[in-house]
Amino acid sequence: MSYFMIIIFIIFCLNNSLFSQNQIKDDIILAKEIAKPTQFIEQAFDVLHYDVYLNLTKAPAPETNGICRIHLKWKDTPDTNKFYFHLRDLIVDSVFYVNQRVNSITVGDKSSATYHYEITPPFGKIGDTVIITIYYHGRMTTEPTSPYWGGVGSRGTSLFAMGVGFYNNYVSATQHWMPCYDHPSDKATFRGLFEVKSDKTVASVGKLIKNEIASDTTRVFEWQTDYPAATYLLTFAVDNYIHISIPGSDTPVDIYTLKTDSAASAKNYRLVPKMIEAFEQRFGKYPFEKAGYVNTPIGAMEHQTMISYPANLIRSTDSINMVAAHELAHQWFGNLVTCKDFRDAWLNESFATYCESLWLEYLFGFEKYLANQKAKAERYLNSISKQEGVFPLYDFPRTPPSSNYPETIYQKGAVVLGMLRYELGDSLFFGALRYYLNKFAYSSANTEDLKNSIEEFSGIELDWFFNQWVYGKGWPVLACEDYWSGNNDFRELSLNYFQSQVKDWGTFENVPIEFNFKLKNGDYFTRVIKLNSADEWLVIDSIPRSYTGPWLMNSYEPWNLFKDINPKLVHSLLEFTVSGDVAEDQNNENGIAFYPNPANSFVRIEFIANQGFADLNILNSFGQEIFKTIIITDDDWNKFHFDTKSLPSGIYLVKIRQGTKTLTGKFVIAN
Numbered sequence: 001m002s003y004f005m006i007i008i009f010i011i012f013c014l015n016n017s018l019f020s021q022n023q024i025k026d027d028i029i030l031a032k033e034i035a036k037p038t039q040f041i042e043q044a045f046d047v048l049h050y051d052v053y054l055n056l057t058k059a060p061a062p063e064t065n066g067i068c069r070i071h072l073k074w075k076d077t078p079d080t081n082k083f084y085f086h087l088r089d090l091i092v093d094s095v096f097y098v099n100q101r102v103n104s105i106t107v108g109d110k111s112s113a114t115y116h117y118e119i120t121p122p123f124g125k126i127g128d129t130v131i132i133t134i135y136y137h138g139r140m141t142t143e144p145t146s147p148y149w150g151g152v153g154s155r156g157t158s159l160f161a162m163g164v165g166f167y168n169n170y171v172s173a174t175q176h177w178m179p180c181y182d183h184p185s186d187k188a189t190f191r192g193l194f195e196v197k198s199d200k201t202v203a204s205v206g207k208l209i210k211n212e213i214a215s216d217t218t219r220v221f222e223w224q225t226d227y228p229a230a231t232y233l234l235t236f237a238v239d240n241y242i243h244i245s246i247p248g249s250d251t252p253v254d255i256y257t258l259k260t261d262s263a264a265s266a267k268n269y270r271l272v273p274k275m276i277e278a279f280e281q282r283f284g285k286y287p288f289e290k291a292g293y294v295n296t297p298i299g300a301m302e303h304q305t306m307i308s309y310p311a312n313l314i315r316s317t318d319s320i321n322m323v324a325a326h327e328l329a330h331q332w333f334g335n336l337v338t339c340k341d342f343r344d345a346w347l348n349e350s351f352a353t354y355c356e357s358l359w360l361e362y363l364f365g366f367e368k369y370l371a372n373q374k375a376k377a378e379r380y381l382n383s384i385s386k387q388e389g390v391f392p393l394y395d396f397p398r399t400p401p402s403s404n405y406p407e408t409i410y411q412k413g414a415v416v417l418g419m420l421r422y423e424l425g426d427s428l429f430f431g432a433l434r435y436y437l438n439k440f441a442y443s444s445a446n447t448e449d450l451k452n453s454i455e456e457f458s459g460i461e462l463d464w465f466f467n468q469w470v471y472g473k474g475w476p477v478l479a480c481e482d483y484w485s486g487n488n489d490f491r492e493l494s495l496n497y498f499q500s501q502v503k504d505w506g507t508f509e510n511v512p513i514e515f516n517f518k519l520k521n522g523d524y525f526t527r528v529i530k531l532n533s534a535d536e537w538l539v540i541d542s543i544p545r546s547y548t549g550p551w552l553m554n555s556y557e558p559w560n561l562f563k564d565i566n567p568k569l570v571h572s573l574l575e576f577t578v579s580g581d582v583a584e585d586q587n588n589e590n591g592i593a594f595y596p597n598p599a600n601s602f603v604r605i606e607f608i609a610n611q612g613f614a615d616l617n618i619l620n621s622f623g624q625e626i627f628k629t630i631i632i633t634d635d636d637w638n639k640f641h642f643d644t645k646s647l648p649s650g651i652y653l654v655k656i657r658q659g660t661k662t663l664t665g666k667f668v669i670a671n
Contacts, residue, residue: 034084034107034114037171038395040185040341040446044081045072047188048129050234052178056196057218059159059238062152064090065137068179071188073129078121083132086116086175086182088151090138097122098130113169117179134179141176143168151176155297158239162301162308163232166403171342172232180231185340185444187228194221194236201241203256203294205234205306225305227288228442230338235303237294248273251286256294256306257314264314268321269293275325278362279332279355284434287336287441291328302330302352320363322356329355337437340446342404346393346470347450349405350413357414373418373571380411381475381575386622390505393470394447415573416469422512422570423465424458432457447471464509474505475573476531477621477651478513479598479668491543498535500598500649500670501575507534511574514567520546526568575621575651592656594667603667605640607656609633614658616640621651633658644669 035041049071054064070085088110095104097119104117124130142151143165150165150173165173175182191209194202198219206225214220223236242262246253246269253272257265272293276286292306299308300323307327333355334348353376361369384407391397391406393413398404421429436445436453451466477500485492493515499507509532517525527540591608605616611634618627626647631640649669656663 032081034116034118035183035185035341036114037169037183038341038343038398042075043084043181043186044074044076044078045083045181046075047072047181047186049189049191050178050180050231051191053193054177054195054236056159056194056200056202056236056238059196059200060154060157062140062154062159063138064140064177066135066178068134068136070132070134070179070181071129072132074121074124074126077126078124078128082118082120084116084118084181085132085134085179086170086172087134087136087179088115088175089141090136090177092117092179093135093137095119095135096133098132104134111169115170136179143173143176149298153296153298158237158297160237160239160294160296160308161235162296162298163235163303164301164404166405167400168404169398171404172230174231174234177236178231178234182231184230184232184338184342187230187338187442187444189224189226189228190234191222191224192234192236194223194238195219196221196238199240200238201243201256202236202238203241203292203306204236205229205292205304207289225289227304229304229335230444233302233304233335233338235301235306235308237296237306237308241294244269246270246272249276249291251276252290254290254292256292258295258311261295261311261314265295268314268316269324271321272324272328274362275321275328275359278325278359279329281362282358282430282433283332283437286331288331291331293324293327300324300327302327302334302348304331304335320359322359325359326352326356329359332437336442337440338444340444340449343395344446345405346396346409346413347445347447349409350393350417353410353414354417357418370567370569370571373415374567376411377415377571377573380408380415381573384408384411390473390502392473412573415571419469419512419570419572420454420462420465423510424454424460428458428460468506468508469573472506474501475575476508476511477501477575478531479576479651479670486543486545489545490541491545493540493543495538495540496536497531497538498598498670499531500651500668502648502650509533512570512572513574514569514571515540516568517543519544524568528569592654592663592665594654594665598668598670599644600670601643601645603642603644603669605642605654605656605667606637607640607663608636609638609656609658611635612658614638614656617655617657618642619653619655621653626652631656 047070051069053067056064092104095102100122102119102122104119107118108115140152142148142153145167150162150168152161161177163174164171172182174180192204195214195218196202198217202221204223206223209224210222212220240258241256242259244255244257244266246255255265255269272291276291280286288305290305293309294306295311295314296308297311299310301308313323329352330348333351339345339347357369357372360372388401388406388408393409396402396406432454435457436450439453440449447470451462455462478497479500511531512528513531514528519525525544529538593606595604614631614633616629616631617625619625647669651666651668653666
C-alpha cells in the first residue's frame with residue numbers, strides 16, 4: 001500500500017466524529033452472543049458505516065492489504081459487551097478502538113458458521129459512536145466448496161467478489177475480503193477506496209466519487225453509497241472494463257463490460273430502463289443511486305446497485321433478459337428490505353422470481369404471466385421437489401440435496417405469491433407490498449413482518465395462507481368423482497373431492513382451482529372454485545350445452561390423464577387425479593382397472609392379458625418402485641389383490657408388462 005493512499009484514507013475517515021451522546025431507550029434487552037446466519041439476535045452495537053481501503057494492485061491475483069474502519073453506535077453499555085467482526089483466511093495485523101490499540105480474539109474454528117473475532121471495548125457508554133480500525137493483509141479466498149461461488153474469485157483477467165455462498169454454513173461471504181459484522185440484520189452505509197493497476201477499472205456499489213491516478217503505475221477508484229446495505233450486498237470487480245451508459249431512465253443505468261462484450265452488453269441490457277419502469281409501477285420509485293451491472297465470470301448476484309452478471313449470458317440471445325430482470329427486482333426485495341436472517345431468504349428469492357412473471361406481464365400481457373406461473377409450478381412439482389425434497393419456504397434445510405439457495409424458494413415461492421395475488425386481488429396485493437416496502441425501507445424484516453404488513457393494509461387475516469404455503473410443506477393432491485346433470489341449455493358438474501397428499505403435509509384450505517370448458521366455437525367457459533376441506537362436494541353450474549369436453553384443469557397432473565392448457569385467471573400448486581367410476585370406466589377401456597379406488601386397506605388390480613407371464617410394478621408419486629412381482633396370466637381379465645395398509649396416502653402408478661405390450665394405470669390411497 002502506498003504511503004500517500006494511507007494518508008488520504010485516514011483523512012477522509014477522520015472527518016467522522018468519534019463520539020456522540022445520543023441516548024436510546026433503557027429497556028432494550030440485548031443478548032451477549034453473536035447471531036448465527038439463520039438466527040437473529042439484536043446486538044449491543046449497531047454498525048453505521050464501513051470505510052475500507054483495499055490494495056488490489058496484484059489483481060487478478062487475490063492478494064491484498066487493507067484498512068477497514070467500522071463506525072458503530074453502542075445501544076447497550078460497552079463495559080459488559082463485546083464487538084464482533086467476521087474475517088476469513090486474511091490476517092489481522094492490528095486493531096484500534098478509537099485511537100487505543102486492543103486485542104482481537106478469534107472465537108471458534110474455521111468450520112464453524114459463527115467463526116469470528118471479538119473485541120473488548122476499553123471504554124465508552126450507551127449512545128457513543130466510535131470507530132474501530134482494523135489493519136489486515138493476505139490472500140482473499142472463496143467459500144470452501146468445489147465449484148466455489150461465494151467469496152473472492154480470480155478467473156482469467158478478473159478479480160471479483162460474490163456476496164453469498166451456496167454451500168458454506170455462514171452464507172454471507174463479504175468476510176472473505178472485509179472485516180465486518182457479516183449478518184443481514186445490521187445494514188450500514190459504505191465507502192470503498194480500491195487501488196489497482198492503472199490499466200484496470202473497479203466497479204462497486206453506490207456512486208463513483210473518484211477515479212484518479214495514485215502513482216505512475218496505479219489508479220484509485222472511490223465508491224460510496226449513502227443508503228444502508230447488508231454486508232452480503234457489497235462487492236467489487238476488477239478487470240479491463242469499459243463503462244456503458246444505457247439511456248431511457250431517470251435512474252442511471254451503468255454497465256461495466258470488457259470491450260469484447262460491449263456490443264452484446266449494449267444489446268442485452270437495453271431493456272433495463274423498461275424493467276425499472278415495470279417494477280416502479282408495481283412497487284414504487286427505484287430506491288438507490290443507480291442500476292449497475294458488471295459482467296463477471298460467474299453470477300448472477302444482486303449486489304446493491306452493482307449486480308454481478310455472468311458474462312456468458314451476455315453472449316446469449318435472451319432478448320428479454322429474464323435474469324437481469326430477476327436481479328433488478330432484488331433492489332426492492334432483498335436490498336431495500338433485507339431478510340432479517342437467512343431463514344427468510346425466500347423473501348428475497350421468491351419475490352425476485354415472481355417478478356420474472358410480472359416482467360412478462362408488462363411486456364406481453366396477463367396471459368404470458370399465467371403461462372410463466374404455470375411453468376414454474378410444473379417445474380417445481382415435476383422436478384425440483386423430487387431432486388431437493390419437499391420442505392417449507394421458511395427455515396428450509398440447507399444440507400444436500402438442498403443448499404443455502406434451493407430452487408424450491410425460487411419456483412414454489414413465486415407460484416405461492418401468485419396465489420396470494422389472486423386471493424387478495426391486484427389492488428390489495430400490490431398496495432400491501434408497497435406498504436411493506438415503505439414500512440421497512442432500508443432496514444430488515446422477517447416473514448411475520450411481511451404477513452403483518454399485508455394484514456394491516458388489507459384488513460384480511462392470512463394466518464391460514466402463511467401456515468400452509470410458507471411455514472408448511474407440500475401441496476394438495478386431489479382425487480374426485482364427477483357427476484353430470486342438466487337440461488337442454490346448460491349442464492351442471494358435481495365433483496366429490498378428497499385430498500390424498502402425504503399426511504404430514506396437512507389439509508389445505510382455500511385452494512383456488514380453475515376449470516376450463518372448451519366450447520364448440522373455440523372459446524372457454526372458465527370457473528374458479530375453492531377447495532376448503534379434506535373431503536367435500538363442489539358444484540359448477542350453468543355450463544353451456546355447447547361444451548365439447550373433456551373439462552380441463554390448471555393443475556399439474558403427473559401422468560397426463562388430461563391435456564393441460566394455460567390457465568385464464570390463476571395457477572395453483574396442485575396435483576389432480578381421477579378416482580371412482582370415472583377412473584374405472586376409463587381404465588376398463590384401456591385394459592386395466594382398480595377396485596376400490598380410492599383404496600383403503602387393499603386394491604384389486606384387474607387387467608387384460610394373454611396366457612403366460614406378466615411383470616407387475618408399482619411406483620409411488622416420486623417415481624420410486626415400491627413393489628414388483630411376476631404374475632401367471634390367463635387370456636381375458638386377470639385379478640391381483642394388493643395390500644395397501646402399510647402405504648401412506650397418495651397416488652400410485654401401476655405398470656404391467658407382457659412382451660412388447662405395457663398397461664399403465666393408477667390408484668389412490670386415502671387413509
